[in-house]
Structure formats: C-alpha cells, structure tokens
Amino acid sequence: MKFIAGIDEVGCGALVGNVVSAAVILNPSVFIHGLTDSKKISDKNRLFLFNEIINKATAWSIGSATSKEIDTLNVLNASLLSMKRAVDNLIYKPDFLFIDGKYSIQVPIPSISVIHGDILIPEISAASIVAKVIRDKEMLELHHLFPQYGFSDHKGYSTKKHISMLMKYGPISQHRHTFSPIAKMKKY
Numbered sequence: 295m296k297f298i299a300g301i302d303e304v305g306c307g308a309l310v311g312n313v314v315s316a317a318v319i320l321n322p323s324v325f326i327h328g329l330t331d332s333k334k335i336s337d338k339n340r341l342f343l344f345n346e347i348i349n350k351a352t353a354w355s356i357g358s359a360t361s362k363e364i365d366t367l368n369v370l371n372a373s374l375l376s377m378k379r380a381v382d383n384l385i386y387k388p389d390f391l392f393i394d395g396k397y398s399i400q401v402p403i404p405s406i407s408v409i410h411g412d413i414l415i416p417e418i419s420a421a422s423i424v425a426k427v428i429r430d431k432e433m434l435e436l437h438h439l440f441p442q443y444g445f446s447d448h449k450g451y452s453t454k455k456h457i458s459m460l461m462k463y464g465p466i467s468q469h470r471h472t473f474s475p476i477a478k479m480k481k482y
Contacts, residue, residue: 296389296390297319297352297353297386297387297388297389297390298319298320298388298389298390298391298392298417299317299318299319299353299381299384299388299390299391299392299417299421300317300318300320300391300392300393300394300411300415300416300417300418300419300420300421301315301316301317301377301380301381301391301392301393301394301399301418301421302315302316302393302394302411302412302418302421302422302425303315303316303373303376303377303394303425304332304422304425304426304429305429305450306369306370306373307451307452308449308450308451308452308470309450309451309452309456309460309469309470309473309476310361310433310436310443310445310450310465310466310468310469310470311361311429311432311433311436311445311450311468312358312359312360312361312376312429312432313358313359313364313369313372313373313376314356314357314358314376314425314428314429314432315356315357315358315373315376315377315379315380315421315425316354316355316356316357316380316420316421316422316423316424316425316428317353317354317355317357317377317380317381317383317384317388317391317421318347318351318353318354318417318420318421318424319351319352319353319354319384319386319388319417320347320350320351320352320416320417320420321350321351321352324350326343326346326347326350326416326420328343329343329416329419329420329423330412330413330419331410331412331413331419331422332412332419332422332423332425332426332427333422333426334413335423337430340423340426340427341427343420343423344423344424344427347420347423347424348424351420352386353384353385353386354384354420354421354424355380355381355383355384355385356380356383356424356425356428357375357376357377357378357379357380357381357382357383358376358379359372359373359375359376359379361467361468361469361470361471363375364470364472365470365471365472368472369470370397374397374399374400377393377399378399378400378401380421381399381401381403382401387403388403389403389404390403390404390405390406391403391404391405391406392405392406392408392411392415392417392418393405393406393407393408393411393418394407394408394410394411394412394415394418394421394422395407395408395409395411396409429449430449433445433446433449433450434446436450436468440466442459442462442463443456443459443460443463443466444456444459457475460475460476460479464479465479
C-alpha cells in the first residue's frame, strides 16, 4: 500500500502565534464527505470533519514554527519548516506528498506543490482542516492568558479590534515582532 500525504499550513498571515502545519494520510478505503479548504467551512462543520479525519485517516500529524522562529527565519521559511516537521512527525513515511501552494519542502520524498490544493486534493483538504482546528485551539488558549486582545474572535489576524488592542496594550512575546505594525512599536 502506498502512503500519500497531504500537507497544508495555517496562520502565515496572522500577527501572533505559531504557523501550524498538518500532514494527513487518508485511508483510501474510507471516504470522508465534505473535505475542502478549511476557510470555506463553518466552525461547527470544520470540527466535525476534524474528528472524522483524526478517527478515520491512516495517519496524521502536526508541525509548527513559533513566532520567534517566524521573526528569525521569515514567515515563508518558518512555514516550510513547520510543514517539514509535520511530515517528520507522521508515524508512517509517505511515498508521495501533495503540498498546498507553490513551494516545496526539503524532505527525501517525491512531492508536487499544488496551488489551491486545499480545494483540489482531498489529502490537502484534510490537512487544511486539521491545521486550522489545532491553530484555532492554540489561539483560544492564548485568549485565556490574554483576554484583552480578543484572540478568540480574530484568531490573531490583523483586524481593527486586534490592532486597537495592540495600540492600547502593546505586543506580547507571542506576537510576531518583525510584522507591521508591531515592528514599529516599542518592544516590551
């Protein structure tokens, strides 16, 4: 049996938190209805599909890169590192990788990068959903530590509320200090 893994990441455009990637090897004999780009699914349906994936997939794993790694490496290199970590964390070595986007990762496994792969390739769709649910949970945990920023609502992205709270309270260590507008603020 050949293991085909889909890889996707979430959180590249956020101002705070990790970039989270997932790698998913679907079981070819078990169909999961409704797989698509995680951004096109309601929170309730995304959580339902997340549970379907983690219970029915042959294997799945997570990899991430911290905000400090993002500031050091830049967001593109950090996201590729998180994808590599997700592949490395799989319990089975894949025979082939479908990677969402236009970039490849440095692993000794044949792969193809697919723009809009999260819509086109079920394995990437599954990875998109897993990564999104995990990152959203991380943002809820951060919200409990710093409720004034409203991370439960905007998940760390650049909304008016988030920018307003940044101006009022300043950045926390989990913010990406090389990202605008944080880079222009006094560091705490």
